[in-house]
Amino acid sequence: MVVKILKSSDLFDGHGKMPYWARIVGGLILGAVLGYLARSADLGWLSGALGKIGGLFIQLLKLVVPPFVFAAIVASTVALRGLADAARLAVSTLFWFSVTALLAVGVGIGVGLVSAPGRGAKIIEAGVAPRQGTWLDFLTGLVPVNVVESFARANTLQIVMLAVVVGVAALAVGDMAEPFLVFNRAVFEIVQKVLWWLIWLSPVGTLGLVGHAVATVSPDIVTSLGRYALAVNVGSAVVLFVIYPVVLAVATRLSPLRFFKVAWPAMWQALVTRSSIAALPVTQRCVERMGVPRDYAAFAVPLGATTKMDGCSAISPAVSAIFIAQVSGIRLRLVDYVLIAFIAVVGSVATAGLNGAVVLLTLTASMLSLPFTALGLLLAVDPILDMVRTATNVAGQALVPTIVAARAGILDEGAYRSAVADPLTPAQP
Numbered sequence: 001m002v003v004k005i006l007k008s009s010d011l012f013d014g015h016g017k018m019p020y021w022a023r024i025v026g027g028l029i030l031g032a033v034l035g036y037l038a039r040s041a042d043l044g045w046l047s048g049a050l051g052k053i054g055g056l057f058i059q060l061l062k063l064v065v066p067p068f069v070f071a072a073i074v075a076s077t078v079a080l081r082g083l084a085d086a087a088r089l090a091v092s093t094l095f096w097f098s099v100t101a102l103l104a105v106g107v108g109i110g111v112g113l114v115s116a117p118g119r120g121a122k123i124i125e126a127g128v129a130p131r132q133g134t135w136l137d138f139l140t141g142l143v144p145v146n147v148v149e150s151f152a153r154a155n156t157l158q159i160v161m162l163a164v165v166v167g168v169a170a171l172a173v174g175d176m177a178e179p180f181l182v183f184n185r186a187v188f189e190i191v192q193k194v195l196w197w198l199i200w201l202s203p204v205g206t207l208g209l210v211g212h213a214v215a216t217v218s219p220d221i222v223t224s225l226g227r228y229a230l231a232v233n234v235g236s237a238v239v240l241f242v243i244y245p246v247v248l249a250v251a252t253r254l255s256p257l258r259f260f261k262v263a264w265p266a267m268w269q270a271l272v273t274r275s276s277i278a279a280l281p282v283t284q285r286c287v288e289r290m291g292v293p294r295d296y297a298a299f300a301v302p303l304g305a306t307t308k309m310d311g312c313s314a315i316s317p318a319v320s321a322i323f324i325a326q327v328s329g330i331r332l333r334l335v336d337y338v339l340i341a342f343i344a345v346v347g348s349v350a351t352a353g354l355n356g357a358v359v360l361l362t363l364t365a366s367m368l369s370l371p372f373t374a375l376g377l378l379l380a381v382d383p384i385l386d387m388v389r390t391a392t393n394v395a396g397q398a399l400v401p402t403i404v405a406a407r408a409g410i411l412d413e414g415a416y417r418s419a420v421a422d423p424l425t426p427a428q429p
Contacts, residue, residue, distance in 0.1 A: 024382070027203030028210055035214025047215040053208030057201065064195050065366065066151045066159050071188035073163035078170050078181055089404060093300050096400045097308050098345050100247060104239045104310035104396075105344035108318030109337055111235040117227035117319065118326030228323045229381045235315040236392045244399050252406040254416060262290050263398045270394035271387050276305040279394050287398050291412030292405040300404065304397030311389030311396075314344035320378055324370045336368050 031050065038046040143158070144150040150158040170177040245256035260267075266286045269279040276283075284301040288294055318340050325332045365371070405411040 023203040027206035031207035031211035035211035038215040050208045050211035057205030068191045070163045074167040092404045101344045104314035108235045108315035112319040112322035115231040118323040231319045236388045267391045270390040280305045291415035300401035309393040311392035
């Protein structure tokens with residue numbers, strides 16, 4: 001089963017109404033105006049109302065994310081049972097997905113630490129005591145004491161582990177597990193619909209969160225947000241134009257220039273639409289033109305479009321976590337950076353195709369016990385960042401099938417060397 005996802009095109013109604021990104025920007029501007037009014041006129045009631053609106057939005061997110069993560073990962077794990085005939089290619093694909101994701105999150109952490117986008121702008125009260133712990137605490141924390149408690153406390157890490165175990169167990173049980181899997185798919189569809197409604201409410205949440213922030217915090221946040229946006233874009237550019245070419249050249253000795261020449265139409269489609277799914281047909285055609293067999297491309301590219309998101313699931317969460325921690329006065333530990341890497345590898349499965357501004361930022365903050373208050377600040381600049389991040393996602397989704405096919409000896413290298421950037425012309429089967 002391929003997990004059903006939300007397309008960016010779902011955020012447009014086709015009847016001339018304001019698109020999603022414009023509504024986010026509208027919420028940002030209106031929130032900033034109301035926040036400035038509350039601050040300058042000392043309107044405590046307005047500041048409080050904005051805080052209530054933003055707080056309710058975050059509370060709804062906290063309510064929906066745990067069941068969504070569980071159902072999505074169970075469904076994605078069980079989907080592997082249909083790949084028995086292509087187990088070697090499937091394992092190799094997942095391996096290279098993980099390798100490139102780890103490299104991308106390493107770049108994100110490095111850029112975040114060097115740029116320190118939130119340093120010197122402590123604007124959010126953490127609301128928690130300084131944390132201490134060991135690696136043993138981390139390992140024991142993976143195992144829940146009580147399943148209900150894990151969901152009640154929204155312990156995302158424990159929920160992820162539970163979902164993987166349940167999915168693997170369902171695979172082992174076989175047909176007897178089918179009623180449960182049908183129920184799980186129904187839960188996933190229902191919770192996803194609720195999450196879709198929340199995504200539509202994001203402009204309202206942005207209004208409240210940003211308005212309350214403007215009314216109560218230091219103006220230094222403007223500079224910090226600028227550094228944050230620059231850090232995410234720099235990280236995406238490093239992965240796109242340094243990491244990917246090096247990995248391709250080392251793993252296969254294929255020409256990176258040829259790869260970018262052929263993959264460029266898919267990257268451009270992703271840049272414009274801000275959707276890996278909207279770019280999927282073009283991505284698959286480009287991959288086929290590079291000599292990847294059609295049967296394998298039909299598996300690897302859709303899988304990548306739903307689970308391979310280095311820009312949204314690796315670079316951005318890393319920089320975001322560092323930013324939130326810095327503006328909250330929280331010092332991240334080594335184990336926290338390990339958790340960020342964990343999100344990069346498996347988090348995209350739980351957020352497949354969804355608006356990264358909402359779900360991934362929530363997942364990151366939840367796993368690291370960071371305050372949710374800062375999410376509205378990041379939502380404010382997210383539409384601007386999403387274009388470059390999505391282009392990076394799609395480049396990675398085309399890169400991995402090319403690497404796997406080349407290393408498995410099934411890539412038509414003659415087609416790769418002669419491929420042209422014309423996705424509208426079908427490749428030879």
